[in-house]
C-alpha cells in the first residue's frame with residue numbers, strides 16, 4: 001500500500017469510500033480553463049473525466065473577453081506567454097468552429113488605449129513598445145468619431161477580443177462530442193494523491209480514480225479539501241459588467257477607468273469593477289451607475305443608449321494576478337491550472353497546451369517559472 005503525499009494520512013487507492021470510476025485524467029472545473037484543458041488532453045489520446053457543476057458567479061461566462069496582453073503589460077516570460085496565447089486565438093477559434101459547427105466571434109481589429117488628458121498621454125507614451133503605436137487625437141477621432149475628445153491613444157494592433165458565451169458553447173459542444181471525454185455533473189469535495197495516482201471524492205459520494213488530476217475550479221479551487229497550499233492564496237475578485245443596447249464604436253476601447261467592447265450582436269459590453277466581496281456575485285446599483293458613467297466619459301454617445309443587462313462574476317485572483325500553472329511541488333500527479341485572475345480567457349489556449357504537455361511528459365516550450373505553484 002502507498003501512503004499519500006497529500007498529508008491526509010490515508011491510503012488513497014485502498015480505503016476511500018464510493019464506487020470507483022477510472023480515467024487517465026480527472027479535470028476538476030467547468031469554466032474555460034477546465035474545458036480547454038480537457039479537450040487538449042483528450043486530443044493527445046488520454047481518457048478524461050470532466051467533473052463539476054456550474055456555480056453562479058463563475059468567471060468565464062461573465063468575462064469581457066478582451067485578448068489584451070498589451071494592456072497592463074506584464075514583463076518577461078509572463079508577457080511572452082500571454083502574447084503567444086493571444087496569437088494562438090485565430091487558429092484555436094477556427095478549429096473550434098470546425099469541430100462544433102458553431103461560430104465564435106473574434107475581433108482582431110486591435111485595441112485603442114485612450115488618454116483623456118495630457119497627464120494620461122505622457123504616462124501612456126512612456127509605455128509604448130512595438131508593434132503598438134501612438135495615435136494623435138485627430139487620428140483617434142478618424143478611427144472612432146463617437147469617442148470623447150482625447151489627448152491621443154496607444155493603438156495595440158495585435159490585441160482584440162473574443163465573445164466568451166459563444167466560445168463556451170463551442171467548447172462545451174466539442175467536449176460533448178469527444179469520444180475520450182466523459183462528464184460528471186458532480187463537484188469535487190476532496191482530493192487524495194499518491195505517487196501512483198489520485199482519487200477525487202464528490203458531493204454525490206462518487207470516487208474518481210485517475211493517474212492525474214487537473215485542478216481548474218476557478219475561485220472555488222482552494223475550497224476543495226486536499227487542494228494544497230499552492231492554491232490557498234486564490235481569492236474571488238468580483239467584477240461587475242453592463243451591456244448597452246447599441247455599439248457606436250468598432251474597436252475595443254480602454255480608458256484608465258474602464259473599457260468598452262463592441263459585440264457582433266450590436267451590443268457593447270462595458271466594465272469592469274474589481275471588488276473583494278467574497279463569493280457574493282450580485283450586482284450593485286452604485287457599481288452599475290459607476291460603469292455607465294465611466295463608459296459615457298469615454299464615449300458620450302452612451303448617455304443616450306439604454307442599458308440592456310448587467311451581471312457579475314468572480315475572477316480567481318492570485319496576489320500577483322498571474323495564474324498558477326504546474327505540478328504541486330510535493331505531489332507531481334496534481335496539476336494546477338487556476339488563479340488566472342483578469343486574463344483567463346486570454347490565457348486559456350496556452351494553459352491547456354502546457355497542462356497537456358506536463359501530463360504527457362512533453363517539456364513545455366514556454367517558461368512557466370512566473371506561474372510556479374507554491375510561489376505565494
Ligand SMILES: Cc1cc2nc3c(=O)[nH]c(=O)nc-3n(C[C@H](O)[C@H](O)[C@H](O)COP(=O)(O)OP(=O)(O)OC[C@H]3O[C@@H](n4cnc5c(N)ncnc54)[C@H](O)[C@@H]3O)c2cc1C
Nearest residue numbers: 031052055059060064065066188218239313343344345346
Ligand atoms: C467581470 C469579468 C471580466 C473579465 N474580463 C476578462 C477579459 O476581458 N479577458 C480575459 O482574458 N479574462 C477576463 N476575465 C477573467 C476570466 O474570466 C477568468 O480568468 C477565467 O474565466 C477563469 O476561468 P476558470 O475556468 O479558471 O474559472 P471559472 O470560469 O470561474 O470556472 C470555474 C468553474 O469551476 C466550477 N467549480 C467550482 N467548484 C467546483 C468543484 N468543487 N468541483 C468542480 N467544479 C467546481 C465552478 O462552478 C465554475 O463554473 C474576466 C472576469 C470577470 C469576472
